[in-house]
Amino acid sequence: MKGRVFVIGLGLIGGSLALCIRKEHNEANIIGYDINSEQARLAKMLGVIDKIAETIDEGAINADLIIIAAPVKETVAIIQLLSELPLNPQVIITDTGSTKGIIVANSINLKQKGFTFIGGHPMAGSHKSGVSAAKEILFENAFYLLTPEEFIEKTRVDELIGWLNGTKAKFLTVSPKNHDYLTGIVSHFPHIIAASIVRQTEKLAQEQSLIPRLAAGGFRDITRIASSSPEMWKDILLHNKEILIELLSQWQEEMFWVKELLEKENGSAIYDYFHQAKQFRDGLPIKEKGAIPSFYDLFVDVPDYPGVISEITGYLAKETISITNIRILETREDINGVLVISFQTEEDRQRAERCIHSYSSYVTSIGN
Numbered sequence: 374m375k376g377r378v379f380v381i382g383l384g385l386i387g388g389s390l391a392l393c394i395r396k397e398h399n400e401a402n403i404i405g406y407d408i409n410s411e412q413a414r415l416a417k418m419l420g421v422i423d424k425i426a427e428t429i430d431e432g433a434i435n436a437d438l439i440i441i442a443a444p445v446k447e448t449v450a451i452i453q454l455l456s457e458l459p460l461n462p463q464v465i466i467t468d469t470g471s472t473k474g475i476i477v478a479n480s481i482n483l484k485q486k487g488f489t490f491i492g493g494h495p496m497a498g499s500h501k502s503g504v505s506a507a508k509e510i511l512f513e514n515a516f517y518l519l520t521p522e523e524f525i526e527k528t529r530v531d532e533l534i535g536w537l538n539g540t541k542a543k544f545l546t547v548s549p550k551n552h553d554y555l556t557g558i559v560s561h562f563p564h565i566i567a568a569s570i571v572r573q574t575e576k577l578a579q580e581q582s583l584i585p586r587l588a589a590g591g592f593r594d595i596t597r598i599a600s601s602s603p604e605m606w607k608d609i610l611l612h613n614k615e616i617l618i619e620l621l622s623q624w625q626e627e628m629f630w631v632k633e634l635l636e637k638e639n640g641s642a643i644y645d646y647f648h649q650a651k652q653f654r655d656g657l658p659i660k661e662k663g664a665i666p667s668f669y670d671l672f673v674d675v676p677d678y679p680g681v682i683s684e685i686t687g688y689l690a691k692e693t694i695s696i697t698n699i700r701i702l703e704t705r706e707d708i709n710g711v712l713v714i715s716f717q718t719e720e721d722r723q724r725a726e727r728c729i730h731s732y733s734s735y736v737t738s739i740g741n
């Protein structure tokens with residue numbers, strides 16, 4: 374597709390979408406604006422955008438597609454600002470915010486001016502922020518939720534999907550209310566729990582200095598998302614307050630119940646508690662980014678001796694397989710350790726597995 378695309382907010386998500394659009398529509402002219410001029414400059418330097426707009430007005434007026442990829446509170450203010458501008462009557466305006474109810478309700482101002490707003494939310498991301506973390510494959514296989522209101526013509530939704538085709542995401546239409554309910558459960562609530570585990574650990578670590586050093590694989594797996602942007606999450610929680618308060622009450626009840634099981638030493642009920650959780654989690658799709666994002670991790674059982682990491686990365690380097698992360702799941706001394714290597718794609722993970730098997734007898738497995 375040809376035209377002028379204006380991205381407001383050049384961080385992880387805005388930057389990644391700009392890269393996807395550039396790849397798919399090489400005749401598109403991508404203009405970017407960020408309130409933080411350093412981010413805008415970096416986006417231009419990295420080739421994520423063609424040109425920096427100094428103001429929202431400058432970038433928006435002749436745009437065919439406007440993508441707002443700023444924190445959700447800012448998104449509401451930007452929608453208000455856009456509704457006061459003489460935009461191209463055919464423009465499509467979309468956003469990427471993690472909440473939809475309040476944002477879509479505020480888009481009424483755009484509707485009243487005859488402009489098309491279609492709420493959007495790519496359901497993939499990272500705990501990292503900023504354009505330097507942006508990547509073209511971020512949304513591959515992920516769900517991309519769209520929340521068009523009933524009066525929006527299907528052709529306009531198709532046009533937006535056409536622009537976003539390079540994401541290789543799976544587009545799904547839901548109502549704003551349902552969106553906030555679903556994402557409250559699978560995304561927003563887990564972020565609160567991850568932060569709470571880290572906070573509790575931090576408090577206890579003040580008495581026990583060994584705690585941070587022992588916080589190994591399991592702790593890191595469940596708390597990765599606690600490293601996300603506090604600014605972004607503050608706004609998400611405030612936008613999705615009702616459902617999150619309800620989920621917190623349910624969680625408190627469940628924790629009281631687990632406490633009771635423990636007090637009563639009810640082994641079979643505790644077994645059932647973990648068993649039921651394992652069954653549900655093991656049944657979640659792992660080949661697609663869905664409720665649980667895939668990280669394309671490969672687990673390699675390795676003996677605990679110096680140089681083992683460089684040995685394995687050496688094999689991968691020989692076959693030019695890029696890795697995105699590598700870590701050892703810390704274990705007791707004198708027994709085998711587990712090396713976890715992360716890849717950008719499933720194809721890289723499979724190539725790596727074949728490569729390690731061809732150079733060594735290390736046992737590998739794919740985590741879910």
Ligand SMILES: NC(=O)c1ccc[n+]([C@@H]2O[C@H](COP(=O)([O-])OP(=O)(O)OC[C@H]3O[C@@H](n4cnc5c(N)ncnc54)[C@H](O)[C@@H]3O)[C@@H](O)[C@H]2O)c1
Nearest residue numbers: 382384385386408409442443444445470471498499502503
């Ligand atoms: N991080 C994720 O995993 C993820 C995934 C899907 C959707 N989202 C949503 O996408 C949006 C962007 O998130 P992100 O992860 O890219 O954040 P980010 O912090 O990486 O980028 C946001 C950018 O917006 C800029 N910004 C803030 N206020 C602005 C304003 N008024 N005008 C212009 N620019 C402004 C910031 O300077 C920053 O560069 C958020 O609404 C978030 O909820 C995030």
Ligand SMILES: O=C(O)C(=O)C[C@]1(C(=O)O)C=C[C@@H](O)C=C1
Nearest residue numbers: 471496497498499500560598666
């Ligand atoms: O992978 C992560 O770090 C994320 O937190 C991504 C995640 C999520 O909760 O799944 C976070 C917020 C977004 O709105 C969508 C995706």
